[in-house]
Amino acid sequence: MVYPFSAVVGMDDMRLALLLNAVSPAVGGVLVRGEKGTAKSTAVRALAAVLPPVAVVAGCRFGCDPAAPDPACPDGPHPADGPGAQRPARLVELPVGASEDRLVGSLDIERALTEGVKSFEPGLLAGAHRGVLYVDEVNLLHDHLVDLLLDAAALGRAYVEREGVSVQHAARFLLVGTMNPEEGELRPQLLDRFGLTVEVAAPREPGLRAEVVRRRFAADADPTGFEARWADEERELADRIAAARELLPRVELGDAALDQVTAVCAAFGVDGLRADIVTARAAIAHAAWCGRDQVIEDDVRVAARLALPHRRRRNPFDAPGLDEDTLEQALDDARPEPDGDPDPDDTPPEGGGSPEDGGPQDGSHQDGSPQDGGRPQDDASSGDTREPTTAPRGDAADPDAPRTEAAPAPEQPAVAPDQAFRARRLEVPGTGAGVAGRRSKARSERGRVVGSTRPAGAVTRLHLVDTVVAAAPHQRERGRTGPGLRLERGDLRQAELEGREGNLVLFVLDASGSMGSRTRVAAVKGAVLSLLTDAYQRRDKVGLVTFRGEGAELALPPTWSVEAAAARLTDLPTGGRSPIAAGLLRAHETLRVERVRDPRRRPLLVVVTDGRATGARGTDHLAQAHRAAGLLQAAGTASVVVDCESGFVQLGLAQVLGAHLGGQVLRMEELGALVQDMKDAA
Structure with missing residues (x-):
């Protein structure tokens, strides 16, 4: 049913x-x-x-219209007056x-x-x-x-x-x-x-x-x-669609309505002219749906609410939405002036009109169908405006508490990331065979030809040169006498293509107090946000592990929702000790599970830390971190360490951690694509 x-x-x-x-x-x-x-x-x-x-040509597998058959139809040519059928x-x-x-x-x-x-x-x-x-x-x-x-x-x-x-x-x-x-x-x-x-x-x-x-x-x-109960409503709806289709060619989009369409699109700063064309077509369709042969302001309003929210986005993590005040102001500015001088007292208030002059009051269409308004702006997008809190440090808060190797920094409220930038491409070494994407080299269904193989099944991508080369030595024994080439099934060669694959990018983020001031934390979050944006554009799966205080947390299980990772990153507080070993062990377990769930997707581990490992006295935390890193290297996990260490005295601990992981080490300032481009040019 x-x-x-x-x-x-x-x-x-x-x-x-x-x-x-x-x-x-x-x-x-x-x-x-x-x-x-x-x-x-x-x-x-x-x-x-x-x-x-739909009326179709009888027997045509491509559904050609008998009134205007497709002249290039593979089942054609069809006679203009050929038999037709309805389906x-x-x-x-x-x-x-x-x-x-x-x-x-x-x-x-x-x-x-x-x-x-x-x-x-x-x-x-x-x-x-x-x-x-x-x-x-x-x-x-x-x-x-x-x-x-x-x-x-x-x-x-x-x-x-x-x-x-x-x-x-x-x-x-x-x-x-x-x-x-x-x-x-x-x-x-x-x-x-x-x-x-x-x-x-x-x-x-x-x-x-x-x-x-x-x-x-x-x-x-x-x-x-149940179907019989709604049969009458379904027939009425089908009849109304058919009537609107018949009316559609006669609907007129006047200059005043067109001016409103273009004014609204310009007010929202959309790119290109596709938005104007789609909004105009939607307004015409809405007028036909309402049984009118003339586009009016309400048709433009409805069309803009449906055609523009996803076109005014400025970065991948902005939610679609439409500001109602901006929409109403744009419609009002493009509304034709009435004949004669307007009365200043009759000017509608900013953001909408009164019921007498057609202004929206309850967000409904003229045909009675309610319409959802624009989303309110997210205040969090403007950054964290809270004042930093103060708290006693380490042992000063409790003189009787046992002393530690390094006093943990107090927990700080979440800091908004700095502005994202275009990040360099981080790759998994070697050639994989994962799902199509845009990060690491892989054998794929699209890309450049790098070789050929004998096909196990049907040939879908023929390597013509290798096929000819395989058949050429056998032409005499096959009795070839003319200019044609005699081919057999065993001569066919399937082209092997090398393209790009999507990876699982697992971020392991140091959220401890050793990451420094609020300014430094904002810069680190901005760098990670840039890498997340890059993962979004390269069609990667992402996950987020954070460590601070007494342990590590899988803040976001591997997912395709990069937006969710960006939201978790923005809301992440910092402070406390630096249990790097716990973070790496949690990453090791997460990747082990993902290898079972998605064995074709190769992982890339991105560890963002200054390399300092702290905890209770009597434990060699650096040694634990290095042993955990050795587990990841032994499992063949490709990794990149982003060194966040700052200040005049730098210990280079992130470099040592990267050596134990067997991965690449980059300073945070080296993550930008422009820096990489300059190095390649040199």
């Missing part, structure tokens, strides 16, 4: 965004962001049931682990070379043509698949190239992606390719939550009866 779209409780922004794209697929699709268990997938799967049926709009789901051939389709290269037959097997893009392509957990999709997917969505065509054999076909679809931000973000340039984005969360009102549970139980108990 497909849960009825009309039966979804709440989620008004998500439903409206999906419906606007159903009316006008040119809007560019929807990205639905939200916590788990918020009916994201349920709503998307339910959408296809209310879309109008429901399709919902095609793209699995996260799909291959490139599964997405765009594949050529049978063996038949093409040995038999001269161009045999093409359509992929998911062909099946989604004139329907819905749904990607659940789109943030976990491999980058090369996302690139192919979004290129097809932008161009409306899919291309398959294999060693001189080329196939293309139409691929116009409604692209819908869902994701949980806790599991990692999309790259900003990919995020911008989605037309609209919405944030969803479970309702907090007990009554709404109870209604969700009630409907779910009713659907599970009697699927047929």
